[in-house]
Amino acid sequence: MTKQVLPLIEKIPQTILGFLESSPSCWSSSLSKTTQAHARILKSGAQNDGYISAKLIASYSNYSCFDDANLILQSIPDPNVYTFSSLIYALTKAKLYSQSLGVFSRMFSRGLIPDTHVLPNLFKVCAELSAFRAGKQIHCVACALGLDGDGFVQGSLFHMYMRCGKMGDARKVFDRMYNRDVVTCSALLCGYARKGCLEEVVRVLSEMESSGIEPNIVSWNGILSGFNRSGYHKEAMVMFQKMHHLGFLPDEIAVSSVLPSVGDSERLDIGRQIHGYAIKQGLLKDKCVISAMIDMYGKSGHVYGIIELFEQFELMETGVCNACITGLSRNGLVDKALEMFALFKEQKMELNVVSWTSIIAGCAQNGKDIETLELFREMQVAGVKPNRVTIPSMLPACGNIAALVHGRSAHGFAVRVHLLDDVHVGSALIDMYAKCGRINMSQVVFDMMPTRNLVCWNSLMSGYSMHGKAKEVMSIFESLVRTRLKPDFISFTSLLSACSQMPLEPDSCVWGALLNSCRLQNNVDLAEIAAEKLFGLEPENPGSYVLLSNIYAAKGMWAEVDSIRNKMESLGLKKNPGCSWIQVKNKVYTLLAGDKSHPQIDQITEKMDEISKEMRRAGHLPNLDFALQDVEEQEQEQALWGHSEKLAVVFGLLNTPDGTPLQVIKNLRICGDCHSVIKFISGYAGREIFVRDTNRFHHFKDGVCSCGDFW
DSSP states (O other), rough: TTTTHHHHHSSSSSHHHHHSSSSSSHHHHHHHHHHHHHHHHHHHHHGGGHHHHHHHHHHHHTTTTTHHHHHHHHHOOOOHHHHHHHHHHHHTTTTTTHHHHHHHHHHHHHTTOOOOOOHHHHHHHHHHHHHHHHHHHHHHHHHHTTOOOOOOHHHHHHHHHHHHOHHHHHHHHHHHOOOOOOOOHHHHHHHHHHTTTHHHHHHHHHHHHHHTOOOOOHHHHHHHHHHOOOOOOOOOOOOOHHHHTTTOOOOOOHHHHHHHHHHHHHOOOHHHHHHHHHHTGGGGSSHHHHHHHHHHHHHHOOHHHHHHHHHOOOOOOHHHHHHHHHHHHHHTTTHHHHHHHHHHHHHTTTHHHHHHHHHHHHHHHHHHHHHHHHHHHHHHHHHHOOTTHHHHHHHHHHHHHHHHHHHHHHHHHHTTOOOTTTTHHHHHHHHHHHHOOOHHHHHHHHHSSOOOOHHHHHHHHHHHHTTHHHHHHHHHHHHTSSOOOOOOOOHHHHHHHHHOOOOOOHHHHHHHHHHHHHHHHHHHHHHHHHHHHHHHHHHTTTHHHHHHHHHHHHTHHHHHHHHHHHHHHHOOOOOOOOOOEEEEEEEEEEEEOOOOOOTTTHHHHHHHHHHHHHHHHHTTTGGGTOOOSSHHHHHHHHHHHHHHHHHHHHHHHHHTTTHHHHHEESSOOOOHHEEEEEEEEHTTTTTEEEEEOOOOOOEEEETEEEETOOO
């Protein structure tokens, strides 16, 4: 405190000086006292004293009056390090890190040198902002000033480099530290584990042993958690075994940290051993352990382990229930998952967004598309807000059954809650619109995305390929190549699918396309070659057997048809029944091939008879090659009219206003006769009709199809 200011300070009442000298807890008694003290200081002329100004800055900052504190700092003619550090400390404490760094920049520009009190605050700020370059520059300043040897400076500098993921720099600081302890060593171990550096982790453990520093349970948990979260599953399991071998007893955190790695590695043997250990140590009382154990069994494909654990402990806790739903759905037991979810609702459990998203994703991934949409509706009625995981989970169901209204609704929700910047949401929307026959909307979504990853590009190319637009696919591929992204096998598959060139070893998709072409060309010899290849690549896919059987049937080769059917029966394979979906008035309807129990079957049959007569007058006869049954001609014709896509289109004609476009989704490939009939209907009824089968989109309009009759 300068001698010139001392006479002025004597004029300030002692109560004010006492207030400024008191601890921050006393300042919170009243902001008015701070303003009173400020007024007295201004009257006395002592406002230029650095010590008093620093106290006043700290007092204002305690009430988050940072603008007032900053004005005081700016009003001081010759501020010192102490006045600046008061505001830097206060801003850092209030988590206003960018402003704190800005004050330091002003301080340094005045030629004021930071001390060992300011530097730790600055390194903390850089750590929180992940401002590695700024932290590196301040480190250089500390080195130039000879302050980098201070223990507090070293500690904060070390943690700054760790937070920024700069393990090499962190290690250099660590090697120079005089006062290493188990906390610092544990942080270094965790950092190396996150990077997957197993050798470095082992080396640090060895150095700790040499230095007499014994790792504690926190050290080991940091290692396990670090390896697991970064996807280094093998390393996590190795360190868990090493931990146990050295005599450290894993606690509930260690067990729940390593189990995800065990599940992702599908090491059920190790998982069972950990399960036994958890029982002995009484760790299965912990909900995190049970959740992780259920998740491990689910990833390992051991569904009975899931059910047994749940029934044994009956811990009705949200995280445990979510793990059960996910585990069961992952292994195809979606009906059991739905049953369990219904039980949770009955028991008034607090189901969160993860609960709803898990069951929605499970249904969507297991072909329960209508259930998926119903659950999504229930979720919103229950007041649970979908997130950026929920939307991409349910959108595939909209695409699968062409539920365009539901898809648009989800799109609108994503817009309202600002989710369109998420690449997963965007790519799911692109795929949904393409499958619903609105490839133009797929392009709109793609164009509006602020950032795009490879999945977004692939979704757009796949959509155009599905619609048979080869030129657009090639154009998009060329644009993709010009970005920093590297095309993968999905990119090339979409390109090849659109262009039909093939410099690669054919896979099941290619042989399947060839077998379909053989059906169109009635080429039995080549069909048998393609089918044999498919039987070897996908022995459990009934579609290949059925397609070859259909080719034989079209040729009247009924003995060969019986042979294929017997082979399917011996392998336990069943033909998937023909099924089509159509959306009418915001509701999706399902029609099965040959279904005579439909409530409107009489009206549908009457309408079909009308269309059949009109077709015959126009010279169109049914293509009995696609009847695929060794029966009389009349029965074959009746069987053809029972195909699900015809039923769906006629159902749409009956239940929508004239001129309304119809959109149908079929679970199998559209047959040639259905293709001809729907072409006729599009002209006869004046309707645009979109039909998506397992191969592509067909856009029927004015008696013409977009595929050029190559389906």
